[in-house]
Amino acid sequence: MIIAVGGGKGGTGKTVIAVNLAVYLANRNHKVALVDLDVDNPCTYTLLKADLRIVSHVYSFKPKIIEDKCSLCGKCVENCPLHALVLIPGKKLLFIETLCEGCGNCIIVCPQQAIVEGRSLLGKIMAGEYNNLKLVVGELKPGERKSDEVIDATLNYALKVFNNYDYIILDIPPGTGRGVYQAFKPADLIVAVTEPTMLGLHDLIKLSKLIYSMKKKWIAVINKYGLPGGIYSKLKAFLEDKGVKYLLVPYDLNLVKAYMNGKTVIMEYPETESSKAIINLGEKIEKGEF
Amino acid sequence: MTLELVVASGKGGTGKTFISSNLAFYLNSKGTKAIAVDADVEAPDLALALGGIKEIKWEEKFYGKIVTIDYSRCIGCGSCVAVCRFNALNMENGKPVIDEDLCEGFGACALVCPVKAISFIDIERGYIYRGTTPVGLDVFTGDLHVGEKNSGLLVYNLKTMAREAAYREGFDIIVVDSAAGIGCPVISSISGADLLIIVVEPSKQSLKGALRLMDIADQLNTEAYVIVNKYDLNVNFYETIRREFGERIIGKISYNDIVVEAYARMTPLLKLYPDSKPTLEMIDAFNKILEEMRIR
């Protein structure tokens, strides 16, 4: 079963829920892989004190110009939809890497075949273990823009290597764009982690639009439940109106403590309220309730 | 020229929207005319933090392109499928089918089609609008439709619109609330800004994100300062952050339930609880920003 743990808004606790859920299931002797797709700033491994080793680099296609063959005809410039190529007439061809999205039109149209496939480094995929839990982490190289491509590469790697596993838990980045869409695609179940705040609800509503457009099954986890000053009735009303099952994870200082200390709450404080709630979520998943 | 200030953080949930909404509100209250820009286009919340949109003054759609196939001309040769680098074309029953969720509309397929069966159509990918809020601030919001990419371009268009309005109407400063992360939309948000404010919370995860962001600020030649939010949740780690960023830290704000309450009531904290500890701490940090602005 592939479970995507997302949320729309950042900071709702996706990573905490994803990691703790994965640890619970692994402790129950299932074969579990946890995939960190928050490639801009991956944090899963900070809660697991796992050593990571690089298993693959992620490259982005970019065109490479062979200057000796280039006749400065400018056909590539004409056919670049993003204006990533500029011709200095009679002198040289300039390539602006930051504008290139890798469509390959230039390679197709060059009459001299002076443009070939090149590549640039986008990020890396790392792997590690925590007891019997397998961990895959994707990381974008700072300064690179194409987070989505690193997400894709990391996801494909994990699905290939662990395709016979019982559970693959995906830690999804914040947002509702293409990267989140790609990460949701293989999921059997989406767990949307939200918080009882106006901003949390607002972003959850937008995320639900994506989920419904993809016709995916989902449940909600209301994290930090009991947060003083939070909104409750509006949030519950939204979920109940949509017929979405939800679980509550209480606002728990022990959870915050465990997080700040780089530990999982279910191992560090197994009797605390938030641990019990996460274990409850794990049990329901094991029983196939969703 | 209008000064442009961006608030970002690397990690999500640290308080970017909290800081940027209160900052814009504060600057306005001090007579420094500010306009707010919500560049978190996948999950825009800034207007909400300022009381919600009262009236939309102006709206513009953001378009992209996709391709379309004239099947009466198509001979099913499959050249288009072979050349598409986005996996947006697949052969089904001998004819190519477009996956509109993946098509970017760049047209490599159109270039190789031997019978010219492929052409382009515009599709809506998002929108930009300017709205008024109950607290007297105008907000420019970018909203990307779900599942779309090219958030960076939408952010660029959004900032361009805001810059022009600021120039035409004599605003002193633009405050940009960026998305979480360090990818395309964030780089686009920081690009061209005069000052970056990095919001950190006292955790290893947040510090990691902030350092990655600092790296990008350096690459983009943008001056960066740090505000530590919810610093009292882990005072020891706050010290670690202080050692890491030193002089760049212009303020620290304590955690308080009233922040959540202010959000629930959709009012800037500065307005709702003007004498509270986090408010005074924010004002302290904001005054340093004002000083910095005067120098420029």
Next chain:
Amino acid sequence: MGYRYGWGRGRGRGMGWETAQNFPQLPPPVGVRYAAAVDTNAGLDSIISIRAGRAPFVAFIDISGNKVVNVAVHPNPAATAPGGAGVMLGQWLISSGVRVFFASRIGPNIGMVLNQAGVRVEIVPPGTRIRDILARLGIIA
């Protein structure tokens, strides 16, 4: 080593995107060619736009021996480009033989491209008239 104006004959395959075919071809420069991103079409009294790549008009001024030989103000085809307008405009300037470009701001991409092509960029306040800039810089009397 002459300049080439425009490139590719014909419309290509009707790319849906704004491409170079849409740019007017200018005659070769007489003397030194200056260009400016402007908001208005008023010859030397055109005013500098707050935009660069998407400025509504671009003014081309040929100057020889301290005298203005020719002024041509064209609508800017890059103005409606969905993306990469700055670079598009940069390409037009380069292909048109421009040596100095006046704008109120430029992005890093167009900046790099113009730099590589040897086009000097002068940042000037928006709202200034071309005439005043040229006089201030001592280019015209």
